Amino acid sequence: DTAVSQTPKYLVTQMGNDKSIKCEQNLGHDTMYWYKQDSKKFLKIMFSYNNKELIINETVPNRFSPKSPDKAHLNLHINSLELGDSAVYFCASSPRDFPSSYNSPLHFGNGTRLTVT
Amino acid sequence: AQKVTQAQTEISVVEKEDVTLDCVYETRDTTYYLFWYKQPPSGELVFLIRRNSFDEQNEISGRYSWNFQKSTSSFNFTITASQVVDSAVYFCALSEEPGGSYIPTFGRGTSLIVHP
Numbered sequence: 001d002t003a004v005s006q007t008p009k010y011l012v013t014q015m016g017n018d019k020s021i022k023c024e025q026n027l028g029h030d031t032m033y034w035y036k037q038d039s040k041k042f043l044k045i046m047f048s049y050n051n052k053e054l055i056i057n058e059t060v061p062n063r064f065s066p067k068s069p070d071k072a073h074l075n076l077h078i079n080s081l082e083l084g085d086s087a088v089y090f091c092a093s094s095p096r097d098f099p100s101s102y103n104s105p106l107h108f109g110n111g112t113r114l115t116v117t
Numbered sequence: 118a119q120k121v122t123q124a125q126t127e128i129s130v131v132e133k134e135d136v137t138l139d140c141v142y143e144t145r146d147t148t149y150y151l152f153w154y155k156q157p158p159s160g161e162l163v164f165l166i167r168r169n170s171f172d173e174q175n176e177i178s179g180r181y182s183w184n185f186q187k188s189t190s191s192f193n194f195t196i197t198a199s200q201v202v203d204s205a206v207y208f209c210a211l212s213e214e215p216g217g218s219y220i221p222t223f224g225r226g227t228s229l230i231v232h233p
Contacts, residue, residue, distance in 0.1 A: 033220070041156070041206050043223040055220065090162065099150040099167070099212040099219055106152070106210075106221055108162040 003027050006091050006109035013081055014117055021076045021112045023091030029107070032074035033092040034066060037111070043090070049074055078114075086116045120144075121211050123224035130199055131232050138194040138227045140209030146170075151185065151192045152210040152221065162208070168192060199231045 004025045013019050025032065031050040037043050047066045048055040054066065063079045078085060091109040095101065120143040130136045142151065153165040166176060168185050176183045180197045196203055206228045210221040 035223075041226045041228070043208060043226070045220050045222070048220045055218075088160065099221070100169075100214065105164040105167055107164070108154075110161045113160075 004091055004093055004107050004109040006089075006112050008112060009110065010113050010115075012115045012117065015081055015083060017081050018077070018079045019081060019114070020078070021089055021091075021114070023074050023076070023109060025072055025091075025093040025107070027093055027095070027107060029093035030071065030096040031094045031098065032068070033094070033106070034074065034076050035090040035092060035108075037088040037090060039087070046076075046089075047074075081116045083116050086114055088113050121209050121222055121224035123207075123209055123227050125227045126225070127228040127230065129230045129232065132201060133198050134231075135195060135197050136199050136229065136231075138196075138207050138209075138229065140192045140194065140224060142190050142192065142209070142211045144190075144211060144213055146213040148214055150212045150214075152212070153183065153192075153194050154208045154210065154223075155205045156208065156226070157205040165194075165207075196229075199229075201231050201233050204229060204231045 007022045033048050034046040035043050036046050045057050046060045049066055049068055065077045067075045067077055088111045090111045092106045094106050122141045125139055149170045151168045155163045155165055166183055173185050182195045184193045206226045208226045209224045212219050212221045
């Protein structure tokens with residue numbers, strides 16, 4: 001009964017390719033996120049999305065795009081992959097009353113390690 | 118803009134030592150929320166605690182305790198009698214509302230290594 005699941009866990013691909021990472025949450029949450037964790041472990045927000053609003057970190061290249069077919073899914077598409085895209089990508093979700101509700105932390109998936117060669 | 122600073126990049130201790138991980142934050146909002154997450158070597162991010170800005174009561178959970186001080190904008194995390202299983206990267210994070218961004222901003226993390 002995984003709460004936030006990402007696939008694949010590992011992704012190895014060559015420069016210039018297009019790839020997608022899938023994320024699904026079964027918590028009934030309203031908002032989903034993508035974070036990028038670089039080699040120095042820095043966690044940086046890329047996107048936040050609910051059914052009303054997409055918030056994009058302005059530093060994210062437009063080669064990255066989130067796609068949400070429904071409230072439970074937020075996939076990450078990456079075009080023309082570059083070496084610098086190698087990182088661990090985390091999907092997360094939060095309920096409507098985040099962060100004000102005591103019992104509503106951000107729930108993370110287990111991450112997708114992307115390696116671009 | 119919100120900001121979280123974890124000045125300690127790496128801490129190395131011997132088992133049974135107490136260790137404190139520092140977290141200093143910056144925000145213009147009067148209502149905000151602070152979090153700690155643990156990332157063990159297996160890589161997942163595990164939620165540890167959430168604290169809101171109007172609750173300065175310190176919290177203890179087993180060997181873990183958190184000291185929230187608004188006067189110094191700090192939310193420090195102490196592990197008492199550390200164990201090898203505590204070895205992980207620990208992240209402090211901040212969310213703001215209603216005027217700021219609810220999207221959590223993370224510090225750069227502190228890598229804790231506990232030697233047997």
